[in-house]
Amino acid sequence: MLKPRLQELCVCRPILDDAHIRDFLEFLENPEDASRAYAFAAGLIEKAESLGLAGNILRAYFLHVLARTENTFARTLEQTAGSAGKSLRRAFVRDMELLSDIFHEPPSAMLPFDLLDDYEPTKRRTSETLSFLHERMEQATSAEDAANALLAFYQRYGCGEISSYKAFSWNEKEHRLQGVEHFEALPLADIIGYDRQKKQLTDNTEAFLAGRPANNVLLIGARGTGKSSSVKALAHEYYGKGLRLVQLAKSQLGELPRILAALRKFPSKRFILFLDDLSFEEFETEYKYLKSAIEGGVEARPKNVLICATSNRRHLIKESWRDRDQAQDELYRQDSMNETISLSDRFGLIITFLAPDQEQYHAIISHYLEKEGVRLAPEELRVLAHRWELEHSGRSGRTAQQFVLHYLGQMRK
Incomplete structure (x- = not known):
């Protein structure tokens, strides 16, 4: 033996x-x-x-x-x-x-x-x-x-966890990356429409992976249009080329110096720091950590880190008309206005996702139904999809997927 x-x-x-x-x-x-x-x-x-x-x-x-x-x-x-x-x-x-x-x-x-x-x-x-x-x-x-x-x-x-996971979260207690066991990401091909937006995103990502200059990215626009799905799809698409996704909550922005130090230890890998559905109230000051990380901090952001954020707002720091009225008494009002828009301006690439038109909305539904082996006649699809849209929150990729789930669930009773 x-x-x-x-x-x-x-x-x-x-x-x-x-x-x-x-x-x-x-x-x-x-x-x-x-x-x-x-x-x-x-x-x-x-x-x-x-x-x-x-x-x-x-x-x-x-x-x-x-x-x-x-x-x-x-x-x-x-x-x-x-x-x-x-x-x-x-x-x-x-x-x-x-x-x-x-x-x-x-x-x-x-x-x-x-x-x-x-x-x-x-x-x-x-x-x-x-x-x-x-x-x-x-x-x-x-x-x-x-x-x-x-x-x-x-x-x-x-080697280790970095080889086994496409996406990570940040463990604040242990100050380390933690692999996401059940990471679900759509392939980019399953995000129907938005070809120009997806090309902007992939071109920038491929430049980043190749070590060429690349911009931090802000994806803005209507809810449910695929902004978050597009970023997560990058981790699925480029995993074999060394890309990893690190998702952070807004409350973790104070941890950014530690997180960047941890990512600096993996120079052969490329990381996207992903901040989903990002916006700040006027009293929330965590955005200052993000501004510093993007540019302007004493310690430079590692070359193997890119920041991607999604938001329904073009200006990430909320400002109301009341704020502007109160600012009339401020001696340097322009400074306050610059402060509220400076965070958005630090993202070099801003990609806008508009709500889909009716044709694109129907195309999304058709795509997901056909993946399940179901094909509806155009008129039946138009009537059912329009009824669903009116009963729910309008046209979006998310609404289209919800319709598909409902249709398949009822069909398979």
């Missing part, structure tokens, strides 16, 4: 802290105790079901842990634009030699059963990241090849 020398790992040693890999190690140290092997198998089968791992799930799980666990090699690649010194690379290749049995042999060569050799989970779920890594590992015939496969993975996706 094979006995991989996992205790000799150096660069990849952090994977030994994983609870299931520790169970595997305990069996390797005590191969006469079959109960340890079955305890390990029980944990691994549970992981296979929750993660959707298939085939040789011992190898699949080790690759999952290698992708999710930070190590010196991956961190060095992140900080040096993808290069590692000869000595570090040599140590990493040696680790790949120690893991070669895991990568190339069936689990039954190391365990007293074949339960894990060709496992088929109840629901197979293959992430983009693990598919990338599995494909390259299957082609690897040497430790050098395996090292190159992981090198390509780390260069493309990074």
Whole structure:
């Protein structure tokens, strides 16, 4: 029976802290105790079901842990634009030699059963990241090849949570990024219409990803027109090119210095700081943190960070006629007016989403119905959609989607 020398790992040693890999190690140290092997198998089968791992799930799980666990090699690649010194690379290749049995042999060569050799989970779920890594590992015939496969993975996706999530929130208690487990984003192709607006947004994003000058973006306009969906779609569209979304609440703007410092540690990745449905009352002063982050602060905004905000308001700081009346007594009234509009002006690209016309409204409904295999006659669609529009809050992409959900729900009774 094979006995991989996992205790000799150096660069990849952090994977030994994983609870299931520790169970595997305990069996390797005590191969006469079959109960340890079955305890390990029980944990691994549970992981296979929750993660959707298939085939040789011992190898699949080790690759999952290698992708999710930070190590010196991956961190060095992140900080040096993808290069590692000869000595570090040599140590990493040696680790790949120690893991070669895991990568190339069936689990039954190391365990007293074949339960894990060709496992088929109840629901197979293959992430983009693990598919990338599995494909390259299957082609690897040497430790050098395996090292190159992981090198390509780390260069493309990074390591740890940054490699596994498209979107993040900010954990204020622990002062760190936290991956969003269930991030839902429409593909840009499913945001019907607004072709000019989407092109402005993607052109700016592609310039940002390529390291060319790019503007911070403010998306304004009617409610329910796809402003937020368009920004979230960028994380879905450009994830493989290193883009990540970090969504912040208005109340977290005071954390911006810490957040920017955290993002600065990932120079090979590009981050969009996303502020959804943004506006400020006159008494709310958090906007000053945002103004400073966009431009003008003592510490420059990292080059790998872009700010995108959505709002139903062109001017993000609310001003009333009463405010203007009260300002008549102010000696420098123009200064106050400049203060209220200066935040919007700091976004170099302002994209406007108007409410859809009737033709576009019908096109949105048709698109989503056809995705579900339903096609309505034009006249029936016109009558039903118009009735829904009158009974609800007018024409918008959100109203169109709500109509589709209602129609499908009633149709499938």
